[in-house]
Amino acid sequence: MKTRFVRQILFYGILLAIWEGLALAQVWPGYIFPSPLDVLRSLAEGFRDSTFWVAIGISLRRIAVGYGISVILGGLLGLLISRFSVVKDTVGNLSLGLQTLPSICWLPLALLWFGINERAIYFVVIMGSMFSITMATHAGVRNVQPIFIKAGRNLGARRITLFREVIIPAAMPSILAGLKQGWSFSWRSLMAGELLFVNLGLGHLLMMGRELNDMSRVIAVMIVIAAISILTDKFIFGTAESHLQRKWGLETKT
Amino acid sequence: MSLIIDHVSKSFPNQNKTLPVLRDIHLEIQGGEFFCIAGPSGCGKTTLLNIIAGLEPADSGTTTWNGKRIDHIGPERLMIFQELGLFPWLTVLQNVEFGLKMKGISAKERRKTALVHLEMVHLAKFKDAYIHELSGGMKQRVALARALAMDPQVLLMDEPFTALDAQTRDMLHDELQRLWTTTKKTIIFVTHNIREAVCLGDRVAVLSARPGILKNIVSVSLPRPRRIEDHGLMEIVRVILEELKGEIEKTVRDEFHEDTVR
Ligand SMILES: Nc1ncnc2c1ncn2[C@@H]1O[C@H](COP(=O)(O)OP(=O)(O)OP(=O)(O)O)[C@@H](O)[C@H]1O
């Protein structure tokens, strides 16, 4: 644990030193290759004049709505697929196919249907993440050990209660993995969408940096985006995962 | 009160043939009786319990409890499965509460009942533990508490103590006999260990190798509580084993034969 920490500090320290050295040596002009200090300055400025805060707020709102819808629809669809073989053979099969499509491929279609607006970005985000949640939910429910279902029925669980009290909790490790994957898909879709066409948001800020030839700004925004990814991974999904692990024990984690 | 298994037969489809598992089983079990079923592996003991629990239908014959035909799961007959099926996402207490919750009993009421039953199996201290934190013997006791909390009339136990070490098993034998004497449940206890069956049962039904046919029913009238090493047991065990020896050899031979044919 401690050696790992030391190694990481050293590694990043050296990385920063090389970066600073290259910048100082002016191998490339400053507007192409800013120094770490320039980036830090851009970062501070971006937060001070609140452009970053606004962009973060807007991107987070979009992801909350898009991912939220994705979770509800995807989860519901997954449950329906596991419950009814008709749905599985039809919609389930289609979902499996659509899941393979990179989300940004939905963009032209979204633009034609909705025009350049919020609804188009929601569409891309939802299409990019929903089916992976659907498939994970279905896989989780399908792989529930039969003994749990037998025990649940034996203790008086029927249909809805069996689903709610036994099947869904038993499938939770797999569902959580799907939620996590869905999150990362939807976050990527959102960034791609914002970069390519919509106003505001972090992706758009990145594009604006390019248009202004402001490289340190571009890198500062990239750092903000990476930080948000890491924080959600660690704090939201990491917490949920360790919670499940504590209950199930390490070895049964699927 | 009595459980009547009236000429029950059951077979399973097996590679486009049918595999006869139980053949013409006829048993009458009295209410409050500790009834053991013993037989070699694969002879259909679990299948028979499933039929009594109402988890599986018989092909022919009927099963009745107090004259009422068993054709579905009922709260008066509760099974403790060979694999237990404790829920890893719930604490020990929540596991014991589960059936009561399904019955629609209020949170306060079911907590109280669950705690009483956890105390009965000496696990009250572990009420907030998760299942993976328990030893094998403790898991058995949680499963027992979870079943007893439902206050069933018949308790169906499927080889509950097979995977345990001898000391733990002896302790649980004592505990189970004590619980049976105090609660007066009808217990149908399945095992492939004849000595265990004789130790626990008022009567022991011996099944033959597959297809399971009822070979014999032996009454055991030794005083309780019995210990597995009691001398009186050995005589009865020996008689049954003598009879079963042929059966076990037959099973091994059959399975060996099936393997070499494939
Ligand atoms: N659902 C099923 N489908 C097909 N065959 C089955 C099924 N359940 C049981 N069998 C077969 O029926 C036979 C009896 O199974 P059962 O589980 O009742 O045996 P058992 O006496 O409980 O054995 P053990 O002591 O090993 O637990 C076995 O040969 C098994 O392969």
Ligand SMILES: [Mg+2]
């Ligand atoms: Mg069995």
